[in-house]
Amino acid sequence: MVSASNTSETHKIVLGIESSCDETAVALVTEDRRILAQRIASQEEEHAPYGGVVPEIAARAHAQRLAPMLADVMDDAGLTLDDVDAIAATAGPGLIGGVMVGLVSGKAIAMAADKPLLAINHLEGHALSPRLADEELKFPYLLLLVSGGHCQILSVEGVGEYRRLGTTIDDALGEAFDKTAKILGLGYPGGPAVEKLAREGDPKAVPLPRPLKGSAEPHFSFAGLKSAVLRAVESGEHQAADIAASFQQAAVDCLIDRLEKSLRETGPMPSLVVAGGVAANMTIRAALEALAEKHDMRFVAPPLALCTDNAAMIAWAGCERLPLNENAPLDFKARPRWPLDPEADAVRGAGVKA
DSSP: OOOHHOOOOHSSSSEEEEEESEEEEEEEEESSEEEEEHHHHHHHHHHHGGTSHHHHHHHHHHHHHHHHHHHHHHHTTTOOHHHHHHHEEEEEEOHHHOOOHHHHHHHHHHHHTTTOOEEEEEHHHHHHHHHHOOOOOOOOOOEEESSSSSSSEEEETTTEEEEEEESSSOOOHHHEEEEEEETOOOOOSSHHHHHHHHTTTTSSSSSSOTTTTTSSOBBBBBBBHHHHHHHHHHHHHHHHHHHHHHHHHHHHHHHHHHHHHHHHHOOOOOOEEEEEEEOOOHHHHHHHHHHHHHHOEEEEEEGGGSSSSOOOHHHHHHHGGGGGTTEEEEEEOOOOOOOOOOSOOOOGGGGGGO
């Protein structure tokens, strides 16, 4: 139990709310990197019958769970809203119904408690989350942001200062993992299931493509890889474990190739950082660590609990933004799309989403 009086006197506390997809999450984080309390409610059981997230079901679940979860987190920490210095809520990007539930709740708390509201970009939460766990991580750093909805390489030069170096022109890598799992009949969520099955297979057994590997453009493409997995399954010539392992290796090869290209553009960077749900994949982590060692870079990955969607990263992003005095107005609108680098050139295909 953390003493409310001692904590509030020395370090600011931010209440974070996350509801952009299928996790409802609330956390209390201090500016000196302590997670005072956090709760996360997964919706895997609700979405499993559909093989993916159903937006209407997700929004309804957020609405049902958020208020009691807020109360539980405050009780867990032994604090009241009087002890909190600001409210940070995900304001996008994400499934708009869920984003609205969390943002409206944040607005109501901020107004009722007379606290500043910080509208947080969900992607910035991921981008800054490694700094919550690692106080030695300084700006700038090269970031691979990989999740179910996003796959980007960014130069993180400061809070709110992001330069996009590459993005996906079609599917995000997390989406490709989920769809591969569905093709293989592994169920939902797909990423962990594919990784588990891949341990039993031969990553060289199935000849799968490496889309855009060696390409002059800096971006990713995973739609063709996903289609190749479907053809491999339909052929009946390969074991499921070999397909999973070969898919995962193809994905790793694409990531490393695109990161190498980004490093040729940026020049030496002190740190290579990975964040997002796919950052929990141990095979991908190992390949990135080897790449960092090759380029004499420090490799940083957040703890597994901070890889998937969570409210601690949103609260921490609030801690990082609080000194900037960029409080959001109470009429701030939820955003289904919200690029970290709005000045980045549009890319062909669906990559404009990023």
